[in-house]
Amino acid sequence: MTEQPPAAPSALPRPSSAASAASGASPSGSSPSPAAASFPSPVRIIGTGLIGGSLGLALSGAGVDVQIQDSSPGTESLAVEMGAGHRPGATDAAPELVIVAAPPDVAARLVVEALAAFPDATVCDVASVKATVLSAVRRAAADPAAAISESDLARYVGAHPMAGREVSGVIAARGDLFLARPFVVVPHATSRAESTALVRRLGSEIGSVPLVMDAVDHDLSVAHVSHAPQVVASLLGASLASAPERSLELAGQGLRDTSRIAASDPRLWMEILSANAAAVSPILQEMRDRLDEVLAGLASHTGEDDPAQGSRRAVAQLIADGNIGVRRIPGRHGGAAEHFATITVLVPDRPGELGRLFTEIGETGVNLEDLALEHTFGQKVGIAHVSVQRGSEGLLTQALRERGWTVAEG
């Protein structure tokens, strides 16, 4: 069901154009690359928040003629000022592609309006949930009183760039937001092949990796990899709101990682979770049932002096099943996690030490797959976790130790 993108030039990120877009410099004056020159223009973006604004920056940076509009005149002005595009004038050409970048609760209405207003354009939306948007557009197409007909539905294709930030609004937009991220193209049964191809090409154009899913598969997938994690992180974050101050002094990397996305926007997530209730509810219900099992297991221990009493099965089974699930997450390079090894290097907290470390890693010829740096509790030393292809960790460890670094494997 999932397709890999062809190795076309346009599928590769173009750092130079993304750079000019991100910096806001000469958004339309920069020389477009050959691939960008042939992307159908103009493109209309409706809604210039974080995603719409970032799409505008990415496309403008690639030399595409981008028309932008937002229900808020202030937001629209800021988006123009940032270089996301220009306001459409009365004599401008009609768009070839309309991108609706609005939350799930308003996306369908804007898609229907765009299909009606631009009878030759392909229209896509980039909301995080696809089935509710599609069914609302379908209902409008089937309604004799509506502004669109069944044939207009063929020009609609859903999309979902798997990118975001914990901050929102056009001021947080950046042209490189989508680089190297999955871009899900969501056609429906009667989507035109040209429209599907154009939306797929949009994904490549902004440096993403397009893959195709239907709306139901998409919504189930994001329920698993995005919506359930958000609820879990928020439950944990909310539990910290009432924790004693001194408890938080013991916080380490485990807590930080597990709760990081709890910083996300409540209004947006309210809409996303509500719109995907059908897919995310069964996952959350299963979690609730397992949590009940764990609580029942723990209840047999509460108040007892001897912790050896009572049933431990529910707790051990949960942790063991968690082991199984987390091993299924693909590695950062699309490979399985077991292909990588991690070594740990102690880094004095002084300017230039990290630079020296990475320069010296580069000198060994071993390629870095990933890196995470830890600092804890006011100390002047950092711990760098350096991931490399499995098999090269011994070489790297030895080479770094020879250069005086403190290295531990694992």
Place this chain on the structure above:
Amino acid sequence: MTEQPPAAPSALPRPSSAASAASGASPSGSSPSPAAASFPSPVRIIGTGLIGGSLGLALSGAGVDVQIQDSSPGTESLAVEMGAGHRPGATDAAPELVIVAAPPDVAARLVVEALAAFPDATVCDVASVKATVLSAVRRAAADPAAAISESDLARYVGAHPMAGREVSGVIAARGDLFLARPFVVVPHATSRAESTALVRRLGSEIGSVPLVMDAVDHDLSVAHVSHAPQVVASLLGASLASAPERSLELAGQGLRDTSRIAASDPRLWMEILSANAAAVSPILQEMRDRLDEVLAGLASHTGEDDPAQGSRRAVAQLIADGNIGVRRIPGRHGGAAEHFATITVLVPDRPGELGRLFTEIGETGVNLEDLALEHTFGQKVGIAHVSVQRGSEGLLTQALRERGWTVAEG
């Protein structure tokens, strides 16, 4: 209640001794530092798993005479071979300090045995839960038939080094495991001052940051910052066990971070959660109740075509409360997160590029506070999130752009 360590030399990590310990080279032959020379010797470590083995490596590396013993002869041999210490001989001096490094369910019995076997030694345990261990030791001291008396109890002080790994066993041990981590010293009402001071000094000796809490405060704290996060991550991990394969292709950094610690050891965590059931259960119960509220809110959406219907309050309130809680987590340097700013740099996935980036950051004179590198889905480009003191992000952004890097703020 929480005390900061004095600025004593022994409180500073000593990378050179940790280095020799971690590499297994000359564990006892290296020249001890002045501070290490005066640490009371010998030290006996009972139990040489990840924590006991790492304590042995750290102390041996600092020149302390370390006796080790483990109920498994094979594990004990491996620990000796790795340089964690030596088997105690019949003519060896009795230990000044005994460290019991065993899971919560066996720690108390080993503490009581050690108090009986070494009538002049301070005895501590390093189990992750403290109240159940203390109450079992207390019960033994009050039992006329037991091998220890009330006065022996004075030589017992609990401890908890806030360090660990998702892998376990002595083979995963490293001498630098405790560097810069909190080390909780847990005296009880009748602990001798000298014993408390010695255990506190142990924390400094291994490069940790000692702080003092009583057993109840400790157990509540770790329930919040360690045990509840483990359950939440495992619930999420377990939910992935049955997710469709293609769903996982959409996995991003949010899922990876939220589920990372789900890879932890089931047997150990079964014991930890069981032993701390009284403190962790109320936190989990509150989470379960909130999850029920969210499910009830979502149930009003399930099956409806219009997601604008139904109550969203429970969902929005959960996300908002999560915002509040996660902002309370101290920053990596002990400061609040709002003191730092993050810029984002695009890094081509070639050997040496990260080295060049950090060399050039070092040249600007701006000090790195933290760094995280992302890769997604098979693409040959990485995204580096570089955290610096707030106020220096503009300078760094400009300097890096002048050098040709693609930089986005935020």
